[in-house]
Every structure is written in structure tokens, then in C-alpha cells.
Amino acid sequence: MESIPTLAFQVKRCKPELIVPAKPTPHKLKYLSDIDDQEALRFQVPFLWYYDSNSSSSMEGNNDPVKVIREGLGKALVYYYPLAGRLKEGFNRKLMVDCNGEGVLFIKADADVTLDELGDRIRLPCPFLDEVLHNVPGHDGIVGCPLLLIQVTRLRCGGFIFALRFNHTICDAFGLYQFMNTLAEMSQGAQEPSIVPVWQREVLYARNSPRITCMHHEYGEAMSGTGTDVDLDETNLVQRSFFFGPDQIRALRNHLPPHLRSSSRFELITACTWRCRISALKLEPKQIVRASPFVTARGDGSNKHRGLSSVPLGYYGNAFAFPAAVSKAGDLCKYPLGYALELVKEAKAKMNNEEYIQSLADLTVIRGRPDHTGNFLVADTTKTQLGELNFGWGVPVYGGPAEAFPRISLHAKYKDNGEDGILVLMCLPFLAVERFEQELKKMITSQENTAKITSML
Structure with missing residues (x-):
């Protein structure tokens, strides 16, 4: 550290x-x-x-x-x-x-x-x-x-x-x-x-006759168990950041079977940090845990997610959903990284049509604007070009999010000692920080790499 x-x-x-x-x-x-x-x-x-x-x-x-x-x-x-x-x-x-x-x-x-x-x-x-x-x-x-x-x-x-x-x-x-x-x-x-x-x-907007037509695990739909991974004491959380450069990404991919090695960095890091976080929190093996990757309705530039036709160019409102990957804590920690990655990819795939986000809008109205509880939410800001804004003084040394939130982790573009990579911002309970770092190191020691971890309150 x-x-x-x-x-x-x-x-x-x-x-x-x-x-x-x-x-x-x-x-x-x-x-x-x-x-x-x-x-x-x-x-x-x-x-x-x-x-x-x-x-x-x-x-x-x-x-x-x-x-x-x-x-x-x-x-x-x-x-x-x-x-x-x-x-x-x-x-x-x-x-x-x-x-x-x-x-x-x-x-x-x-x-x-x-x-x-x-x-x-x-x-x-x-x-x-x-x-x-x-x-x-x-x-x-x-x-x-x-x-x-x-x-x-x-x-x-x-x-x-x-x-x-x-x-x-x-x-x-x-x-x-x-x-x-x-x-x-x-x-x-x-x-x-x-x-x-x-x-x-x-x-x-919600439809004139709102109806929930998709399964929304992010809001506990049709889930057994509590649906909450842990009651985080927000007075005892500390901010941490973890750098994933090319070496760390390569090491993580080596944990995967061939058919998963082409997964995006966002999917890979989300799966890794979700798994390390749950292990660090030491939950009961049968506890239901969730990770919700933010998926934009605008499209992410890939052929797999082209965006929704209803969102016009120039729209600057919120246009995303956060479908949840769901697992038992024990399974997530016991099985290889590919298990968590498959769950994250399946969750993201739910946004491949207009119906999911429309169903989410309807759910918001039908259920009285429920709050998400227990999810580990992960947002990717690396595709927004926020780090390229030029007011006349050139591009910034850094441009992006300033901190994480109790249940929201953020990914940002970052250059560490001249090396381009992804900086992951997270909040963790003080007593879980060292366990998280140890779990993360286990994921990359196969290549004799050590995650570059910046630790600040």
C-alpha cells in the first residue's frame, strides 16, 4: 500500500x-x-x-x-x-x-x-x-x-x-x-x-398504463433471501482507489476460460472488485448479494450495445439502468472469476432492448420510487471524454469523478507513471480494506504483478 x-x-x-x-x-x-x-x-x-x-x-x-x-x-x-x-x-x-x-x-x-x-x-x-x-x-x-x-x-x-x-x-x-x-x-x-x-x-416517462414486464433484481424483484449484502455503517467507511493497468488486466484475463477473455475491461474489473468486496466483507455463504453495472441507453460504442432508438442525439438527461447480477456470497467467493464475470455479462445483456428501461420507468411509478438497497453499483465514466475537455489551456492532467459513494464504485481513465489504465474508486469499511487488498493481490499474483493501490482518506 x-x-x-x-x-x-x-x-x-x-x-x-x-x-x-x-x-x-x-x-x-x-x-x-x-x-x-x-x-x-x-x-x-x-x-x-x-x-x-x-x-x-x-x-x-x-x-x-x-x-x-x-x-x-x-x-x-x-x-x-x-x-x-x-x-x-x-x-x-x-x-x-x-x-x-x-x-x-x-x-x-x-x-x-x-x-x-x-x-x-x-x-x-x-x-x-x-x-x-x-x-x-x-x-x-x-x-x-x-x-x-x-x-x-x-x-x-x-x-x-x-x-x-x-x-x-x-x-x-x-x-x-x-x-x-x-x-x-x-x-x-x-x-x-x-x-x-x-x-x-x-x-x-412511464407508460399511460404502466406495467413491469422485465425482472428487476436491482430492486429485489422475485428474489429469495434478504437481497441486501450488508448493512454498511456509513460512518465507518473510507475512500480507496485501485489502479488497473495493462499488466493487471492481462493477469485477470489469464484467470478466464478462452470464451470469456474478450470481455470488456469494465466487465472484467466489475466482476473482480465485486468478488473481492464480498470476500472482504465476510458475509454468510447463503447471503444473497448483487452487483449492478450501469448500462447506458445511449449505446457504448460496441456492436453488442448500440443504444436505444428512443434516446435522441443531444439528450442530456439520465439514460441508463443498472440491472443486477445476483449470487450467493459463498458461490461468488468459491467459484473462479469467470463465474462472477458471466453474471455481470448476463446482467448487462438485459439492456439490449427498449423494453427493459421502459419497464424500469414503469416500476418507478408503480412501486412509488423505491430506493435500491444492498446493491454494489458500478459506473463507468471512461467513455464520456470528460478527460478531454479543453477550455483553451489544453486537455487536463486528469478529468473525471472526485470520489466514490458508500454503495457506488466509479471507473475513471487515469495515467499512472505514464501508463494508461483504469482507476477504480470505492468506499469500504475500515476493517475490510486490508482483506480487499489481499483478495485483489491474489487475483493478479499469477503474473507476479501487484495492483497499484492509492490509499487516501
Whole structure:
């Protein structure tokens, strides 16, 4: 396990301000879809981008990222004006956006540190997130609060940190990228976005006569046992990250029979971390456990999952489901990695048609917006191009999620000592961390490799 020394630095923040659309925008109510409206999505998600100063000359003398991004934000909100509104609850807590143009929160800040001095401390989870993404009291809820919080922190070297927190009910990672790409385009002088945003949340409404037509193990449908792998004490969880480079992926594939070796990295890592997590938690062998890979309805670029025709280009709402792989804890830990991988692949395959996500929207309405309990949810952000956003200073050193959540693990693109790979962010009970690391090492010792593990609170 690698330990990184702490580094003390000061961040001076200006008073938060509200950035409104640069031009008048429609004032209307817009309903969220029944996929957006799931209880499981009513939380805030932080993302980070680190930029150095090497490409500042491309801004033709305007080297202040705060000014550039603030102006670009106002222009981008003309097209994404619902993001400048506020959520309201209607009948039965149905969420809608009051597009009132109140604006998004923006914080200007300066830090007495350079990107070089931060060094490996930018590896995730971010140990100084509260400094570069300041929570504004009273503005961090779901209803009646800003949908976006942005802080741009200028560094002593001329680089900067762009930090953002968004309300997950309003968009998913692909939708966030679409907005952020428009912001980047506007910051570089574009007059309109390359992809015009589309609201059309009605494409993922429940049907007029809602009916559950698919099996939804992610919500405990037709499952024996408790359906909950463990009651995690959220006060005792710690953030951890695990790096999977080419050597680690190759070692994991060597555990598989030939017909599974072409599985995607996301499937492979999900199966591996699910198996290691359950083993580390030391559950009863007959305990029912679940892993839910997030599967986008937009398509993942492969022939196996082309996306759903109902989701139009430019749609920036939530357009995914998280079908569950199900096993007994004892079977998951006893059988080879291929067993877990087969289950993950079977779960993902449920999203190969329009009916599954439509059935999920209907379930949300029929069952009164149930929350997922017990699932190990895994989201892949590596296909969103979030790490390629250019505001005029080139691409970031890192761009992606800032931390994991108690039951949600995130995969992000990451470069470790010049080597491209996947960084897996997870929350684990303190007493289970060492057991998880030992289980993970067992999975890769056949190639005399050791997972590169970054450990931070």
C-alpha cells in the first residue's frame, strides 16, 4: 500500500455568485423523466479537472481561467437554461424544473500551491476536495437549490483546478459531458454548441398504463433471501482507489476460460472488485448479494450495445439502468472469476432492448420510487471524454469523478507513471480494506504483478 504525505496549502475563496444565462431564456416548468426521478439519483456528484499552464498562450493573452469560464458559462446556460433553474416537487414528489433563470453557483478561488507541488496528491480520491469545491451552506439540497456548483481555483503556477458538483437527477455522466463540452466550446469563442441540447424527457416517462414486464433484481424483484449484502455503517467507511493497468488486466484475463477473455475491461474489473468486496466483507455463504453495472441507453460504442432508438442525439438527461447480477456470497467467493464475470455479462445483456428501461420507468411509478438497497453499483465514466475537455489551456492532467459513494464504485481513465489504465474508486469499511487488498493481490499474483493501490482518506 502506498502512502502519500499530506501537503498544507491555503485556498482563498471569493463570495459565491450566481451566474445566469447571458440572454433571456424561457420561464416554464419542465418535468423530469421517470428515470431521472428515481430515489437512487437524488444526490450530488463531484467531478474534478486539473489543468497546467503549458497551453495558456492559446488564449491570446487572456490567461485568466476564471474570467474565461465565467463568461463561457453564461453563454452555455442560454442553451442549457434548465440547469439555471430549481427543482420543485409536484404530486407524489414528482420532480420538475422551474426554469426561472436564477443561475448556478460559481466560486472564484486562489491557492498558494503549484500543480507540481501537488504531485501524486491529485490521485483519487481527492484529499482536499473541500478546499477546491467549497460546499455553500443551504445550497446543497435537491429541491430548491442550484443544480450546479462550480469552483475555479487558480494555482500559483498559472494552472487551475476546475471543480463541479451536479445534481444527478438532472443529468448523467454523458449528459454532464455534453454540457461541459458546450461550456468549453463557448469559452473558446464558439457562438453555438456543436451538439444542440435536447430535453424531451417524455421519451423515458412511464407508460399511460404502466406495467413491469422485465425482472428487476436491482430492486429485489422475485428474489429469495434478504437481497441486501450488508448493512454498511456509513460512518465507518473510507475512500480507496485501485489502479488497473495493462499488466493487471492481462493477469485477470489469464484467470478466464478462452470464451470469456474478450470481455470488456469494465466487465472484467466489475466482476473482480465485486468478488473481492464480498470476500472482504465476510458475509454468510447463503447471503444473497448483487452487483449492478450501469448500462447506458445511449449505446457504448460496441456492436453488442448500440443504444436505444428512443434516446435522441443531444439528450442530456439520465439514460441508463443498472440491472443486477445476483449470487450467493459463498458461490461468488468459491467459484473462479469467470463465474462472477458471466453474471455481470448476463446482467448487462438485459439492456439490449427498449423494453427493459421502459419497464424500469414503469416500476418507478408503480412501486412509488423505491430506493435500491444492498446493491454494489458500478459506473463507468471512461467513455464520456470528460478527460478531454479543453477550455483553451489544453486537455487536463486528469478529468473525471472526485470520489466514490458508500454503495457506488466509479471507473475513471487515469495515467499512472505514464501508463494508461483504469482507476477504480470505492468506499469500504475500515476493517475490510486490508482483506480487499489481499483478495485483489491474489487475483493478479499469477503474473507476479501487484495492483497499484492509492490509499487516501
